Amino acid sequence: MRTHRFGESHLGHARPFITFDVLYRYLLHLGYRVRYVRNITDAGHFEEEGRDAEDKIAKGALLEKLEPMELVQKYTNLFHWAMEQFNNLQPSIEPTATGHIVEQIEMIKKIIDDGFAYEANGSVYFDVKKYSEQHHYGILSGRVIEDQLETTRELDNQDEKRNKVDFALWKKAPPEHLMRWPSPWGDGFPGWHIECSAMSGKYLGKQFDIHGGGMDLQFPHHECEIAQSTVAHGDMMARYWVHNNMITINGKKMGKSYGNVIRLTDLFAGTHPLLEKAYSPMTIRFFILQTHYRSTLDFSNEALQAAEKGLARLWSAFETLQKLEYAGNGSPINDELDKQVREFCDDCAAAMSDDISTARVLANLFELAPIVNSLRGGQIKMHELSESTFALLKTTWQTFLVDILGMRSEETADTGKLDGVLQLLIDIRKEAKGRKDYATSDKIRNQLQAIGIQLKDEKDGTVSYAID
Structure with missing residues (x-):
């Protein structure tokens, strides 16, 4: 999986981070x-479909008055912080493009030696048309070269290429380009695509x-x-390609021109103009997993708030279930x-x-939640299940x-205070019942029930739990 590090992670980045964390977890589970x-x-990144040789990291470093690698480290640290907030597992290996320049140069040399790349004015380009004579270029997207030639924009340095569709493997560094490395073709930096292939191959x-x-x-x-x-390895590279779909904001594509790119720090703090409130990392994770990863996911405050409530319901049921112990009494079970x-339960694995299909897993858990709460409340007797x-x-x-x-608990500093308030109400209700002040006792019980908290009197005292 590729991670861009020339800026702070935003809501759109969260989806692949979380999607592939779940895939990783499931494979480990199996x-x-x-x-x-x-x-x-982290090797700078010029926009191959935009201005020639724009070094985004160098540009950002000048704006923030930092060394380029200092800026890289800043955003890498922010990225790792976001991964921790989302409860993502750490990868087995996290290589950097700047740490694998040698491997990229060696891979480019192999492609040139095989006749599928050429040097032009200190840059190296992959010959797409020659490749297409022997292989299928466009096997994932279904695009054909003729269509690409018709839609390719006129860009800087196009005259260096044999064909408009050729892409850069190595770019000559202009004098102002800060991130540069020596190579057989002169000082320069790797193209957009070669970095990932070299690191994954290694x-x-x-x-x-x-x-x-x-996607x-x-x-x-x-x-x-x-x-x-x-060309370099003789294989297609990966046996399976897994692409998550995009996140839209209130039906619009995310983009700077729309002013709807929401950074994760803004999302967690509620500081973006489009946000009505702050949303926790687990709410965002839950929101993303409620939709199949290959479907478009539309962000809105209403959708996030619904996810927040849904997560609360499921987590409450989970905590309730953790406290329950089986206590069958020999009575016949309810077979149905x-x-x-x-x-x-079985359909979760399926x-x-x-x-x-994380959305289907969550749907199954929502079906099970009322059963869990009914086991706790006594509406379903424990012996009805085997x-x-x-x-x-x-x-x-x-x-x-x-x-x-x-998913994990998102207890805050206020949790203890809220627990204390709830216990105070339970104590007041107990004292009221002791005085036979049933009006006060019932009022406390009913108003708590109205906000989703059920009180149940047992021989060892009164307990509370969330209800649907």
């Missing part, structure tokens, strides 16, 4: 040994199982990766209910194996909500 490589492309081999990324990278980035890797619970089904129920919530979907 018992696979997984090498998860998440590379950081750590995953000539061919590996899964390559992930956003916006399918063309040209992933098509170019396939082409250069096929027992079967229903097992089906919902959903994950069906193209990582002991094995109850064990499966507990295991399912832990496995899928926590271990695979990666």
Whole structure:
């Protein structure tokens, strides 16, 4: 998976981070040994489809009065902080493009030696038309070269290329370009696509199982990766390509021109003009996982607030279930209910194996939540479930909500205060009942129930739990 590091991560970046964390978790759950490589492309980045040789890191460093690598480190630290907030697992390897310049140069030399790249004025370009005579360029996106020639914009340095569709493997560094390295073709820096191919080839081999990324990278980035890797290594590179779809904001594509690019720091703090409030990392994670990763996901305050409530319902049910212990009394089980619970639990695994359908997993948990709360409240008796089904129920919530979907508690500093207030109300109600002041006792119970907190009197005292 590729990680851009020339700016602070925003809401659109959150989706692939979370999507591929869940895939990583699920593969580990299935018992696979997984090498998860998440590379950081920190070698400057010119816009191949924009101004010639623009060094974004150098430009940002000048604006912030930092050394280029100091800026890289700043945003890398912010990226790692965001990953921790989302409860993402650390990758097995996290290589950087600047740490693998030698590998990139060697890969470019191999492509030139094989006749599929050429040097022009200190830059090196991949010959797409020659490649297409022997291979399928556009295998992922379905694009053909003729269509690409018609839609290619007139850009700087196009006259260096044999064909407009050729892409840069190495670019000559102009005098003002701060990030530069020596090469057989002169001082320069790597192209956009070669970095990922060189790093994945080193750590995953000539061919590996899964390559992930956003759908916006399918063309040209992933098509170019396939082409250069096929020449250099003799293989298509990855056996499976997994692309997550985009996030829109109130139905619009995210973009600076729309003023709707929401940085993660703004999202967590609620400081962007489009936000009605702050949203926690777990709310964002839950929101993203409620929709299949290949579907477009539209962000809105209403959708985020619905996700916040949905997460609260499921997490409350999970905590409730953790406190329950099986206590069958030998009475006959409710076969229909027992079967229903097992089906919902079993379908969680089936959903994950069906193209990582996290939305279906969450739908199953929402079906199970009222059953869990009814077990706690006594509306469903424990003996109505078999002991094995109850064990499966507990295991399912832990496995899928926590271990695979990666949700965790978001207790804040105010949690203890709120618990204290709730306990005070329980004590006041107990004193009122002791005085036979049932009006006050019932008022406390009813008003708590109205906001989703159920009180239940048991022999050991009064307990509270959330209700749907």
